[in-house]
Amino acid sequence: MSRVAVVVRQHGGVEALKHERLDDVSPGPGEVEVEVSHVALNHLDLWVRRGVPGHDFHLPRIPGSDVAGRVGGRRVVLHPSWGCGSCSRCITGMQDRCSEFRIRGENSDGGCVTRLVVPAWHCLDVPDHLSDAEAAALPLTLLTAWHMLVGRAALRRGERVLVQAGGSGVGVMAIQIARLWGAEVHATASTPERRERVAGLGAVPHAYDDPGLRGQFDVVVECVGQASWRSSVSALAWGGRLVCCGATSGSKVEINLQALFFKQLSLLGSTMGSSGEMEQAWAEVRAGRIRPVVDRVLPMSRIREAHGLLERREVFGKLVLSMDLGVDDVV
Numbered sequence: 001m002s003r004v005a006v007v008v009r010q011h012g013g014v015e016a017l018k019h020e021r022l023d024d025v026s027p028g029p030g031e032v033e034v035e036v037s038h039v040a041l042n043h044l045d046l047w048v049r050r051g052v053p054g055h056d057f058h059l060p061r062i063p064g065s066d067v068a069g070r071v072g073g074r075r076v077v078l079h080p081s082w083g084c085g086s087c088s089r090c091i092t093g094m095q096d097r098c099s100e101f102r103i104r105g106e107n108s109d110g111g112c113v114t115r116l117v118v119p120a121w122h123c124l125d126v127p128d129h130l131s132d133a134e135a136a137a138l139p140l141t142l143l144t145a146w147h148m149l150v151g152r153a154a155l156r157r158g159e160r161v162l163v164q165a166g167g168s169g170v171g172v173m174a175i176q177i178a179r180l181w182g183a184e185v186h187a188t189a190s191t192p193e194r195r196e197r198v199a200g201l202g203a204v205p206h207a208y209d210d211p212g213l214r215g216q217f218d219v220v221v222e223c224v225g226q227a228s229w230r231s232s233v234s235a236l237a238w239g240g241r242l243v244c245c246g247a248t249s250g251s252k253v254e255i256n257l258q259a260l261f262f263k264q265l266s267l268l269g270s271t272m273g274s275s276g277e278m279e280q281a282w283a284e285v286r287a288g289r290i291r292p293v294v295d296r297v298l299p300m301s302r303i304r305e306a307h308g309l310l311e312r313r314e315v316f317g318k319l320v321l322s323m324d325l326g327v328d329d330v331v
């Protein structure tokens with residue numbers, strides 16, 4: 001039985017997302033075969049499709065970092081990243097700093113495929129209160145936001161947190177994690193409708209250009225980059241920490257060093273997180289203390305349209321694709 005996948009062979013527009021038949025794979029020792037049911041879309045999928053100057057994605061690549069499916073009768077989601085497992089950083093629990101760190105769907109093939117083989121430990125059990133689509137909406141942004149706030153910013157109870165782009169995939173997770181940590185959470189969003197939804201997650205909503213944000217926050221969560229950088233830095237209180245995991249609007253920014261040293265600010269970079277952090281964060285999901293935010297579910301056959309929606313920022317939380325490839329159309 002062959003498999004069907006979405007494959008990127010050349011970077012480009014949405015037409016670069018091709019449906020293809022692939023040879024079958026079978027699990028080796030310590031591995032399991034996952035029948036994929038849902039895959040969530042991330043900004044990373046846009047970078048894999050478009051390409052990033054100076055970065056080699058080693059095409060062809062099957063995209064898809066967030067995968068839910070079945071192993072036998074068991075409902076699972078997959079760890080979105082892992083290290084080599086044997087270097088000093090991996091054995092001390094810092095897989096995200098391993099020189100062979102892998103992210104599913106970026107530098108390792110992802111989940112936009114009917115079946116895939118993974119190491120058995122990559123599987124996390126899905127609790128009964130979540131659907132497959134909801135489970136798929138979690139791993140990458142959950143781990144990213146967890147590592148930003150818990151691992152990098154070392155958030156403390158009672159601190160004030162500003163989440164920029166509160167309606168983004170990372171944003172909806174960061175709001176919930178910061179609240180779980182006992183912080184007072186504020187979030188920016190672009191439209192009154194999105195601000196209302198951000199408020200529904202428990203954050204005080206603001207427009208991006210709200211002058212009342214200046215100097216107010218112990219921690220600022222930043223994934224937008226260029227477009228929000230100035231307001232993010234100015235929102236920091238004395239001794240504040242800005243933690244950045246992305247630059248969806250562009251990566252060139254200016255830093256006023258006087259503000260940096262006078263206000264004793266910390267600028268923290270963050271990417272993904274360790275496998276242990278993923279297990280910790282997933283325990284909060286299992287306990288029902290972190291909830292997925294699914295904007296909509298589309299069939300995989302409409303993945304091109306899905307990319308367009310994410311590019312135009314028309315998604316609140318996560319867009320999830322169900323594993324329906326329109327197999328009859330595949331050549």
Ligand SMILES: [Zn+2]
Binds near residue numbers: 087088091095099
């Ligand atoms: Zn390693």
